[in-house]
Amino acid sequence: MKNTRNQIKSFFIRILNIPFAFFMHAIDLIMWPIQKIIGVRNMPYIFLLPNLIFFGLFVIIPLGANIFFSLSSGDELLFAERELPTTKQYDELLTCDNYLNPNTCTEDFFWRGVYNTIFFVFFQVGLMIFFSVLTAVILNKNIIGRGFFRSVFFFPVLLSPVVVGLIWQWILLKNGAFNAVIESYGGNKVSFLTDPSWAMASVIFVSIWAHMGFYTLIVLAGLQAIPPNLYEAAEMDGTSRERIFFRITLPLLMPNLLVVFILASIKGVQTFDEIYVLTGGGPGTSTSLIVQYIFTTGFASSGSVQNFGLAAAASMILGVVLLILTLMQLYFSRNKESKHQEI
Amino acid sequence: MTEIILKDIFKSYDQTEVIHGVNLKVESGKFLVLVGPSGCGKSTLLRIIAGLERITSGEILIDGNEVSNIPASERGLAMVFQSYALYPHMSVFKNMAFALENLKMDKKIIEEKVNSAAKLLQIEDYLQRKPKALSGGQRQRVAIGRAIVRDPKAFLFDEPLSNLDAELRVTMRKELSSLHEKIGGTMIYVTHDQVEAMTLADQIVVLNNGYVAQAGAPLNLYNNPSDIFVAGFIGSPKMNFIKITADENAGSFNLCSDSFNLKSGHKNLKHNSIYTLGIRPEHIEVTNKEDSDLIVNVDFSEQLGSETYFYCNSKDINQLIVHHTGQYKINKGDELYLRFKRDSLHLFSEDGMSVTNN
Numbered sequence: 001m002k003n004t005r006n007q008i009k010s011f012f013i014r015i016l017n018i019p020f021a022f023f024m025h026a027i028d029l030i031m032w033p034i035q036k037i038i039g040v041r042n043m044p045y046i047f048l049l050p051n052l053i054f055f056g057l058f059v060i061i062p063l064g065a066n067i068f069f070s071l072s073s074g075d076e077l078l079f080a081e082r083e084l085p086t087t088k089q090y091d092e093l094l095t096c097d098n099y100l101n102p103n104t105c106t107e108d109f110f111w112r113g114v115y116n117t118i119f120f121v122f123f124q125v126g127l128m129i130f131f132s133v134l135t136a137v138i139l140n141k142n143i144i145g146r147g148f149f150r151s152v153f154f155f156p157v158l159l160s161p162v163v164v165g166l167i168w169q170w171i172l173l174k175n176g177a178f179n180a181v182i183e184s185y186g187g188n189k190v191s192f193l194t195d196p197s198w199a200m201a202s203v204i205f206v207s208i209w210a211h212m213g214f215y216t217l218i219v220l221a222g223l224q225a226i227p228p229n230l231y232e233a234a235e236m237d238g239t240s241r242e243r244i245f246f247r248i249t250l251p252l253l254m255p256n257l258l259v260v261f262i263l264a265s266i267k268g269v270q271t272f273d274e275i276y277v278l279t280g281g282g283p284g285t286s287t288s289l290i291v292q293y294i295f296t297t298g299f300a301s302s303g304s305v306q307n308f309g310l311a312a313a314a315s316m317i318l319g320v321v322l323l324i325l326t327l328m329q330l331y332f333s334r335n336k337e338s339k340h341q342e343i
Numbered sequence: 344m345t346e347i348i349l350k351d352i353f354k355s356y357d358q359t360e361v362i363h364g365v366n367l368k369v370e371s372g373k374f375l376v377l378v379g380p381s382g383c384g385k386s387t388l389l390r391i392i393a394g395l396e397r398i399t400s401g402e403i404l405i406d407g408n409e410v411s412n413i414p415a416s417e418r419g420l421a422m423v424f425q426s427y428a429l430y431p432h433m434s435v436f437k438n439m440a441f442a443l444e445n446l447k448m449d450k451k452i453i454e455e456k457v458n459s460a461a462k463l464l465q466i467e468d469y470l471q472r473k474p475k476a477l478s479g480g481q482r483q484r485v486a487i488g489r490a491i492v493r494d495p496k497a498f499l500f501d502e503p504l505s506n507l508d509a510e511l512r513v514t515m516r517k518e519l520s521s522l523h524e525k526i527g528g529t530m531i532y533v534t535h536d537q538v539e540a541m542t543l544a545d546q547i548v549v550l551n552n553g554y555v556a557q558a559g560a561p562l563n564l565y566n567n568p569s570d571i572f573v574a575g576f577i578g579s580p581k582m583n584f585i586k587i588t589a590d591e592n593a594g595s596f597n598l599c600s601d602s603f604n605l606k607s608g609h610k611n612l613k614h615n616s617i618y619t620l621g622i623r624p625e626h627i628e629v630t631n632k633e634d635s636d637l638i639v640n641v642d643f644s645e646q647l648g649s650e651t652y653f654y655c656n657s658k659d660i661n662q663l664i665v666h667h668t669g670q671y672k673i674n675k676g677d678e679l680y681l682r683f684k685r686d687s688l689h690l691f692s693e694d695g696m697s698v699t700n701n
Contacts, residue, residue, distance in 0.1 A: 229428035232395050237442035237493070238416040247441075251432045 069312035077308065089313035110314055112285045113293035120204060120289060121268035128208045128215060128264055129257060135212065136219035137249075150220070154213035161210070165277025168206045169193065172278075193279050196286040203275050203287045210274060211267065215260045222256030223249070255332065262329035266322055290318055344371040345406050345496040345529045347392060352401035354387060354553075361387055363553045364401075369497075370546075374523050374530045378540040379550035380576070385533045386501055388550070392531060393499050394418045405496060421490035422499040425506065427482045429474040429489075435461075436470040439489045460488040463525070480511045487522070497529035504539065516542055537577050541565070549573050571695040574621045580652065580664045582689070583627075585620045589613060598690075601659040603637035605683065609690060611698065618698065621689035624652065624666035628682045635680035639663055641673050655679060 035043055065079075070089060072082035097104035102111035139150050156164065171177045172192040179189045192202045226249065234244045272291035275281065281288030281296075288296075298311025347369040354362035362384050369375045377385040390396040392403060394415030403411045410418050421442075429438050436457055443453045461467045464484040474482055483503060490498055503519075504512045520543055523530055534540055540547050541561045549556040549564065549572075556576075557569040568574035574582045590597040591614040598605040598620055612618065632638075639655035642662070653665040653673070665681060673679065690698045 227426065227428070229424050229426050230430060232415075233422070233424060233428035233430075233489075234441075235395065235415045236393060236420070236422045237489075238445045239441070240445070243445065248430060 066312045066315060069308045070316045073309055075307070082309075089309045090317075092310060093313055093317065107310070109285060109288070109297075110290070110293050113288055113290040116200070116285070116287065117269060117271075117289045119200065120207075120271065120287075121265055124204045124207050124268050124271075125261060125264045127204065128212055129260055131208060132212055132215040132219050132260065133253070133257070135216045136223055137245075139216070139220055140223045153216050156210050157213040159210065161273040162277050164206065164210045165274040168202075168209075169278050172202055172206075194283050196283050199279050199283060199287045203279060206274060206278060207268075207271060211264070215264060218256055218260050218263075219253065222253045226252050258332040259329060262325055262332060266325045266329065269318065269322060269325070290314065294318065344527070346371045346404075347497060347529065347531070348402075348404040349388075349392070350402040350404070352388070352391060352403070353399045354384075354391060354396065355399045360399075361553050362391070362398075365550075365553075365555055367548060367555065367558070369529055369531060372527050372529055373545040374520075374532065374543055375546045375548060376532045376534060376540040376544035377548050377550060378534055378537055378576070379556075380535060382552075383550040384553040385535075385550050389422075389499055389501055389531060389533045393420055393422050395422075419496040420499055421493050421495035421497075422501065423483075423486045423490050423503045425502040427474070427486040427506075429482060429485055431474055434471050434473055435466065435477070435485050435488075438474065438485055439470075439492050442489065442493050456492045457488075460491045463491065463522070464488045479507050480515060483507065483515060487519075491526065495528070497531065500530065500532040502533055502535070505534070505536070512539075519543060538579060541577070547577075549576060551576075567697075567699075568621075568689065569697055571619060571621065571691040571697075574689055574691070574697070578623055580624050580666075582621045582623050583663050584691075585622075585660055585663070587618055587620045589616050589618055591615075598688075602639075602657040605636055605685075605688075607688065607690075608685070609698070612690070617693060619691040619693075619695075621691060622683050622687060624664040626684040626687035627663070627665045628684065629653075629665065629667055629671065630680050630682040632680050634682055636682050637680075639665075639679050639681060641675060641677050641679055643675055644671070644673055646670060653679060655681075 031043075031046075034046060038046070068079060068084075069082075071086065072079075072084040073086045073088045074082045076082055093107050093110050095106040096102075096111065099105075099111075102108045102115060105111045135153055139146060139153070143149070159167075169176070173179070174189055174191050174194065176192075178192070183189060190198060192198045230248055230252075231244065234248055239247070270291060271289055272295065275287055275289060276292060276295075279287045281292045294311045294314045297307050297314065299306060347367075349365055349367040352362055352365040352367075353360065365384075365388060367375075367388075377388060379385050387396060391398055394410070394413065394417075398411055401411070402409055405418060405420075430441065433441065439457045439460060440453045443456060457470070458467070461470055464487060466481060466484050466488060469477060469481060469485075474485065477485065483506075486503070500519075504515050507515060516539060519532075523543075532539075532543060544561050546558065547561050547564050548558040551572050557564055557573045559567075561577075564573060564577050568577060568582075571584065575584070585600060585602075587598045587600045589609075589612040590599050591612075594610075596607050596609050596612045596614075598607050598609075598618070600620075637657060639657045639660070642654045642656055644654070645652040648670065650669065651667045651671045653667065653671075655663045655665060657663070663681075665679070688699070692698050
């Protein structure tokens with residue numbers, strides 16, 4: 001029986017091998033002459049070339065264009081027709097009578113975006129770390145259906161931000177599912193997405209729901225890297241559960257939490273699509289973050305001309321902030337590796 | 344001083360029983376060593392005593408009090424782990440003070456206790472260092488220090504020297520022995536190394552597959568092993584085992600194999616039954632042809648200077664290890680005349696039990 005199964009298996013493998021073998025021979029036909037001309041040592045560059053072309057086309061060139069747009073003025077799209085060089089856009093973005101009051105700034109929408117982003121990142125990252133640690137600690141215990149719950153918490157990460165936005169819009173709209181539940185219990189409908197005092201909270205909640213699984217996974221990996229012997233030693237030392245958590249788990253988890261903090265901050269600053277779908281940045285500008293300002297200014301200004309230069313300058317400022325956060329992340333993740341080697 | 348008693352301890356993981364009714368008494372102030380091969384249940388038994396594993400049935404008594412359902416933190420025992428289990432983010436001082444801080448002890452008293460333990464273990468200079476900045480031996484001392492500061496009822500050691508190199512292991516073994524003399528507490532020590540067991544223990548408990556194979560003083564186990572497993576486990580190099588047939592001859596028995604025919608003083612053997620003869624390498628003498636019990640060929644010899652080991656074979660003996668004090672030059676294939684010390688012969692029945700001690 002087993003023998004027959006193996007024979008059938010090897011037959012199918014052989015059949016499947018035919019197109020692969022044909023494909024590899026076809027590649028060989030092209031690669032051999034190239035290798036003869038440029039030599040074996042230079043062959044890696046040939047394999048890197050396709051990705052390099054795409055990277056150049058869609059990253060390097062747009063980056064260069066962005067720098068050019070941010071330092072040139074005018075409504076024209078063509079490089080040759082723009083005035084160069086100028087810091088006009090940066091001046092426009094950064095001119096404020098009082099930086100704490102967006103109304104006194106020349107580009108008040110930009111500053112509203114900045115403050116909304118700061119508020120959003122502060123609460124979203126803080127709460128997300130709190131809930132990620134809480135969830136990871138629970139999922140690290142020997143609970144029934146642990147594998148199932150680990151998947152459940154991770155699944156939202158797999159959803160497209162637009163899908164996340166649409167699902168929660170359906171739930172949180174004034175006539176949505178959640179209000180239907182509230183009403184069925186005799187409560188009054190709440191304007192989760194259209195009341196300025198609720199909109200930001202709703203947006204933060206949805207964002208945490210969508211991304212928490214990923215950070216929970218990082219924290220869970222950190223928890224599992226802590227040797228169980230340390231907990232046993234603490235138990236023998238007569239340590240209370242709270243003290244074990246605050247004096248052993250949390251300090252040993254700190255390198256992971258730093259990485260989570262930086263990664264979540266980077267992601268938080270970049271947030272756009274799910275909020276755009278959920279509230280459109282509204283009501284008013286109450287949930288409009290900085291990326292939405294860039295998008296609206298550069299591509300979707302209604303009525304007025306699209307201002308590429310201003311959007312490019314704003315994205316350059318955002319780019320610098322992200323660069324700093326990324327460098328911090330690299331620094332801390334290297335630090336984390338050496339810390340883990342200590343354990 | 345603390346007495347620990349285990350009564351009919353059973354431990355199962357799901358359907359698999361790993362400890363099968365162990366009974367054990369650790370007398371107050373004694374150094375007991377649990378020894379056995381990997382997977383024999385020695386570490387599990389230690390963790391059961393510590394309270395880190397729950398028993399399936401049985402009783403654990405510490406100073407007469409039943410503690411089976413009392414958590415590890417309340418049993419008043421201290422454990423030194425194989426991996427040291429030092430808190431990597433804390434200094435040596437903090438590591439040692441941690442348990443005392445849990446008790447909300449006065450800072451001055453904590454400092455005094457840590458300093459005196461550090462002095463005892465000669466780690467005073469490292470108190471502010473983190474564990475990563477210490478060598479293996481120093482880490483082990485810190486782990487022991489962490490146990491000492493608590494003044495525990497008993498110390499539990501789970502293979503504490505197995506991560507150290509051979510030389511350091513010998514040093515630490517001596518230090519542990521003198522530490523036991525100085526502080527005099529009850530100590531239970533787990534190891535798979537029978538040399539550690541022999542040198543440290545007041546009492547050795549040999550475990551095999553979750554059963555106690557034999558318990559007793561080190562030399563008692565060495566001289567009077569209760570079965571073939573203990574005989575083979577205790578002693579290095581291992582005891583030689585040879586299949587023989589008991590042949591009754593005028594009320595006494597001859598032990599016969601293809602290679603030799605020994606007159607023995609054993610009385611309670613069965614005629615024509617097969618037994619296993621056990622003889623330790625140091626109980627075989629190199630002698631002349633006339634006095635010899637058997638002739639063997641030398642496969643190879645280990646010349647250690649002060650002593651020599653011969654690895655030999657004969658017709659029906661695959662390998663016979665012989666110990667010789669001093670130097671002895673011999674070539675591969677040479678014949679060697681050997682004589683067994685009659686009072687050091689061990690006989691085991693087919694089920695492996697000793698018939699010598701009966």
